[in-house]
Amino acid sequence: MKSFISSEIKKLLSKIPLAKNLARKRFISEFTFGVIKSRNVQFKEVGLHFTTDSKVESNERRIQAFFKDFDFDYQQVAILLVMFLPKGKLSLSIDRTDRTADAVGFWYLSM
Template identity: 45%
Template structure:
């Protein structure tokens, strides 16, 4: 019987955590090794849960801990750690194919968070079936559509991050009408 390398005997989840942690050691997103491992676990939890709600991600974070403990850990991380979102976006973009055209999707969403109404203009980037958030702006208005100046601002930020030559298509639903901002 041929002995299997140590990396093949470890569960897939542990190998993924180790790979993501290695990537994070070369990116100035979070400094401490324990936080890098947490981010790796959180990314895997996001993928497995297909959800962004902390209580759902907590179900997939650390199998050795109770989901309530995992949820508390997630909350503490986001309360205590200040993330550099530009570094995060650059990391996400580096995961996209290095060549070929990318698709930008523009969307506006709003919801109530307690007494506060949240209105966000969001751009995702991707190719094929998967997209990642690239850039977003909180809109000042309490509700309603974005204006041409706001759309121009978010798309200019995306062009600065990706380069005009990488963008093959910009999509948005019927609320994003207008020739001025598309030019």
């Protein structure tokens, strides 16, 4: 089952040109699979599910370096995310909470 899901993720990622470099494509695939397996987006938690023999701290630094240096085409990311959703009618919900100090006093504490 794991290999089937992994191959499906790789197929989806091959359809969306997020990266040109093969190493980055593999990393994006590994990261995506790590997010799904960990059901979390914290780098340390995702790094636990990488298939490398590296330490978790090394995987975490690798993730941080990737996001620091890589510029995403957010349109391509949106297309990729939609590919993971079920077919049919979907509803979009957007959180537009204003978290500025003037809007709501409890979001930021005054010192």
